[in-house]
Amino acid sequence: MSKLWGGRFTKTAEEWVDEFGASIGFDQNLVEEDIQGSLAHVKMLGKCGIVSEEEAETITKGLQTLLERARKGELEYSVQNEDIHLNIEKFLIDEIGPVGGKLHTGRSRNDQVATDMHLYLRKQIEEISSEIKNLQGALLEQAKQHVETIIPGYTHLQRAQPVSFAHHLLAYFWMLERDFSRYQDGLKRVNISPLGAGALAGTTFPIDRHYSAELLGFDGIYENSLDAVSDRDFIIEFLASSATLMMHLSRLCEEIILWSSQEFRFIELDDTFATGSSIMPQKKNPDMAELIRGKTGRVYGSLFSLLTILKGLPLAYNKDMQEDKEGMFDAVTTVKGSLKIFTGMISSMTVRTDVMEKAVHSDFSNATELADYLASRGMPFRDAHEVVGKLVLHCIQKDMFLLDLPFADYKEASELFEEDIYDVLQPKTVVARRNSAGGTGFEQVKIAIEKAEKLV
The missing domain is CATH 1.10.275.10 (Fumarase/aspartase (N-terminal domain))
Incomplete structure (x- = not known):
């Protein structure tokens, strides 16, 4: 043939x-x-x-x-x-x-394939955006149930300060909101028409590119025929947005994997989103979270692959550009699947509030509160920091926590301490007092939930 x-x-x-x-x-x-x-x-x-x-x-x-x-x-x-x-x-x-x-x-396969990909990505971005909103909704529903559930907050994976669990979940809500915004902004570059640009130079036929663009629901046309057939920026932008989204999901995966471990036990995943071991009967593995964490690399790879393909290509179309599609298709499949799995995983997980409560009463994450207490009574914060550091060391040596320390020890450390220090050190008080805008204080978290509900 x-x-x-x-x-x-x-x-x-x-x-x-x-x-x-x-x-x-x-x-x-x-x-x-x-x-x-x-x-x-x-x-x-x-x-x-x-x-x-x-x-x-x-x-x-x-x-x-x-x-x-x-x-x-x-x-x-x-x-x-x-x-x-x-x-x-x-x-x-x-x-x-x-x-x-x-x-x-009046057309070429060069402008035809570009048109196809613009149409394809427009549809896929709309679907991905909808999945992002579903996941945000799942996070929001969990947050609404756990405004006053307190979890240790970490820096360097070391206990830092107690925070509302809702506040922690909402951090990912706002990451996803930026992801949603990136995809929506990218639509401006996706929703333009290359159709009628020909192979590279336009056509001698009296076509109406604006009319065909209108029929396809595009906002406008490429103004340069060479650019129209050689542009793949819109795919790069899609892949970059997807890579950022997957990075955010991967970070939450890591936390879910940690939280569901025997060492943390903060949550338990629904059986639907976990697997067992072929040899160890007791195991319940967070495989879906691990898999999403692993699939993040696929999307990164698609982005770097396309950037590499396009580097150094002269205008206009080159056969190299045939390699622009498989990574795009794979990223779409990966992102949509990951978002759907995540929505189910978050919606169905069990939050072990009793374990979280015990955790925040068995650490030194309230130490900053002591330093703030002294600073609010006139002691320079740097001096207060040293006083509290020594108190923490004293507690470690005595195998106790700050709430267990006798009041005499506080008075010996500084005359500024009063009996109310034990109320100040309660984890719930520590969290509630952090009421600055965007903070973990319960009132601020409720305000954040109201704002989030409007976006979902």
Whole structure:
């Protein structure tokens, strides 16, 4: 079978060469977008008189038939036809005859594939954005139940200061809100049309690019035909946003893995999101969290791969750019799957408030409160820091905590201490008093929840 572009050639490639060069194995994912773009293109051709109304109608009906068959999984793609564009064109010609060959008037596969990817990413970003909101909703629901549940806060993975568990969860809510914002901002660059830019230089036919862009729901067109067919910034931006999102998910994965360990026991994951061991009957492994943490590397890899592919490419289209799709498809699958799993994992996890309560009464995370206490009574904070440090050391040597320390020891350390110090050191008091804007104080957390609810 000769190629649709084979007129200039006297030899055909061997089958293994065709297989190496073909992209149909993965770009068939773009079949609906490819047909949608073609429907808009032929309607524009008919409007501009480049094909007759009858021809436009015949081609349109043929494309609609192919779209239905594609959705039913009835199309059998051929490596011989290389990519989704030539496969669809061949199907169309077989369906309606030679008039199907007029569809490609005034365009190239270069602007066609770019159009397909713009349409594809627009749809996927909308779906990913919806999944982000679902996960934010799950975090928010848990936060609403645990405003006054206190958990040790950490720096360097060492106990630092007690915080509201809701406050901790809401930190990820706001990370996800930035992720959502990045995707939405990226839509501005996704939602522009390269259709009609041709191979690189435009076309001699009197096409109306603005009309086809309007039909496809784009906000505008690329103003330069060279840029239109060679731009992959919008995919890089999508992958960068996805890499940042996955980084945020991976950080929460790490905390979930720690929290569900025997050493922490702060939470227990639902059985749906855990697995067992083939040899150790007692095990309950947080495999889904671990897997998402691992899959983050796939998305990073897709971003770096595309950046590397594009580095040093001259204008306009080069075959290297065929490698832009698999990483994009993989990132979409990875991100959507990770978000769905995470929403279920957060919604169904059991929070062990009793273990958290015990933890914050068995550490020195209230030590800063002592330093603040002394500073509020006139002692320079640096001096207060040293006084409290020595008290902590004294407690460690005596195998006790600050709430266990006799009042005489406090008085010996500083005359500024009063009997109210034991109330001040209570974890609930420590958290409640941190009422600065954005802080972990219960009133601030309630304000944050109100703001978050409006966003979800």
